[in-house]
Amino acid sequence: MSVGIPMFLGVSAILFTIGLIGVLLRRSPLTVLLSLEIMLNSVNLTLVAFSRQVGGSDGQVFALVVMGIAAAEVVVGLGLVVAMTRRSMVLDTDELRTLNG
Amino acid sequence: MTELVWITLALPLLGVALLAIFGNKLPARGAGLLASLIMLAAFGAATVALILLASKPEDQRQVTETAWTWLSAGDFRVGFDIWFDQLTALMLMVVTGVGFLIHIFSIGYMKGDTQERRFFAYMNMFVFSMLVLVVSGNLVQLLIGWGLVGLSSYLLIGFWHHKTSAVKAAKKAFIMNAIGDVGLAIGIFLLFVDLGTVSYSGVFASADKLSETQASIACLLLLVGALAKSAQIPLHTWLPDAMEGPTPVSALIHAATMVTAGVYLIARMNPLFFYAPKVLDLIVIIGVVGLLMAGAIAIVQTDIKRIIAFSTMSQIAYMFVGVGLSAYWAGIFHLFTHAFFKALLFMGAGLVIHALNGEQDTRNMGGMRKLMPKTYFCFIIGGLALTGIFPFSGGFSKDAILGAALHVDSTIGWIAYVGGLLGALMTGIYTFRLIFLVFHRRMSPYAEKVAPPLIKHHGEGPSSMLWPVYILALGAAFLGLLQIPGVTHVMSSWLEPISPYGMVEATASQEWLTTLIGTLVGVIGIIVAAHLYLRENDAPERIRLGRGRLIAHALERRCYWDNLYEWMFERPVQWAASFLNRDVDATAFRWLPTDGVGTITAFFGRSVVVLQNGIVRSYALVFAVGIAGFLLFLLVRGT
Secondary structure, three states: OOOOHHHHHHHHHHHHHHHHHHHHHOOOHHHHHHHHHHHHHHHHHHHHHHHHHHOOOHHHHHHHHHHHHHHHHHHHHHHHHHHHHHOOOOOOOOOOOOOOO | OHHHHHHHHHHHHHHHHHHHHHHHHOOHHHHHHHHHHHHHHHHHHHHHHHHHHHOOOHHHOOEEEEEEEEEEEOOEEEEEEEEEOHHHHHHHHHHHHHHHHHHHHHHHHOOOOOOHHHHHHHHHHHHHHHHHHHHEOEHHHHHHHHHHHHHHHHHHHOOOOOOHHHHHHHHHHHHHHHHHHHHHHHHHHHHHHHHOOOEHHHHHHHHHHOOHHHHHHHHHHHHHHHHHHOOOOOOOOHHHHHHHOOHHHHHHHHHHOOOHHHHHHHHHOHHHHOOOHHHHHHHHHHHHHHHHHHHHHHHHOOEHHHHHHHHHHHHHHHHHHHHHOOOHHHHHHHHHHHHHHHHHHHHHHHHHHHHOOOOOEHHHOOOHHHHOHHHHHHHHHHHHHHHOOOOOHHHHHHHHHHHHHHHHOOHHHHHHHHHHHHHHHHHHHHHHHHHHHHHOOOOOHHHHHHHHHHHHHHOOOOHHHHHHHHHHHHHHHHHHHHHOOOOOOHHHHHHHHHOOOOOOOOOHHHHHHHHHHHHHHHHHHHHHHHHHHHOOOOHHHHHHHOOOHHHHHHHHOHHHHHHHHHHHHHHHHHHHHHHHHHHHHHHHOOOOOOOHHHHHHHHHHHHHHHHOOOOHHHHHHHHHHHHHHHHHHHHHHOO
């Protein structure tokens, strides 16, 4: 049995939703970053799936670019987490609200 | 050969970069030396480039090269180009050569200033900007150079930024030049709309497709730019105020860079101006009015640098007359000689100011001849060249312009001729009034107190300040010999190819006649000045308070241009602002407790501030809901 495009999209949608819920509900910065990665990878899955269906390699190249940028973003994010730990700040996104209006 | 032009262009930029990055590690003297060495190298490269260009056959003396393309869309492209021909080569020589001497002079002049490195970085940047403008092969790059020159002049005029007057003068120069920049930019847009190209070669090749109206409007807009940069009526008011900068800056602005740009632009764009003869006539008229007005104002000024500044305006007006009459070579020739004698006069003034510990008012000078014989001698040479007395350089170049006016033999030509000769009379009067006030007469009490100890201590100035003056004096004295009517014709034949439609050139007999009359008029001017100012007498003051008081008042207030602009722009804006503040805000919003507009804005601000709660999760929720809503909307619409 071959796996059709709807299956890929379904998995992707489930992953995206899991990621989104993680971003919205969790308060630990580490978990939020993890959830963000899940969202990004679900999009990557969609890109690759459509790319296979169309037959070109554009989508796959794009997915690689997304991975590269995601890696850079994680570096910044984890760097922030490490910096916050060193200053013994509370690792809770709801407590980090000095930029409120 | 083109490599040398690139090197000439790159060197001052390198200087700026080095001074900006390593300036703090250099000793203060080192900055000036570095900047001067860079200018020397640039001058060397420009000289070799000129020699190489001259060694080519005449029909190959126009080289273009593109470094890279900035912008391309369809057929349209803008690149970083150089356009190296006879005119560019000559301008490179003037900018780098005179610029180099001014840099050397600055080493001595700026000694002891705490900001020497910043000064020399700006100076190199000024030269770089001018070079970008001059070597450009398209109008967009020209505009970039044009803007950079304006910026550099702003930075240098306001160099002593602790002085309010200097900051004001810098702002004035910048704003006036911005008006010109806008005119120039709109002119370039218009040329692009009409012709679809902004490169010189493209514009020149298709200029004949323009109707006379189109060409005239484009040329008028280019002229606005030229008027602002060259300080001509009606955008001239910044130049006399620009004296607030250090004296070498004035020399650089007046001699090597900046004010010559307008003349260069018109000469460069001459194939376009050819199709706008009315604009050329307008240029002549502006030039004649400007040279008479500036000359007359210069007669009554008391600040040594301001007198020279108005003389620059007057001399640039001569150049405008020259290019307006299609005697492009004569205009550029005058630009060339003017660079030497004007830099010489400014440096001479700088030496005097130096010896008087910063004093610029001629009423506090007098009798400096005995204390500063070398400066006096060089100043006399510069003065004679400026007045246009026969064997000195200014005489040949000014008479080349007036000879061309005689040759044209139209109404415009005669206006230019008579106006130019009248201007020569005034030149003689104001130049030698300046010399008599500064170097002759009895020494003022201030000078008597300040100057002798200073001069006893370090002579007329350090050799770094004297040598550039000597070299410029040589140039001011002898460079006119390049173009002796009927004998040598280096200038006219060298510059002849830059205009495809031919140039106006007077016959030898017309030029000799003009030289004779011009010298005579100049000498009359000197005699008048000697009569009024050589000895202390009350004649000038009697005229000022007596029969000539209305004219004197007008001239002392610089013909009311500043007052005119104050009434036209400053007052209406102030009036509108106070109307809005006092009447609109206070009456229309009277129902609010304090100042109305502020209260309303603050109210709305406070009502949306709750959204900015600082919790990242809530922002993410807004994103998610927003995107979900948008996708739902697309789903429902079914597309």
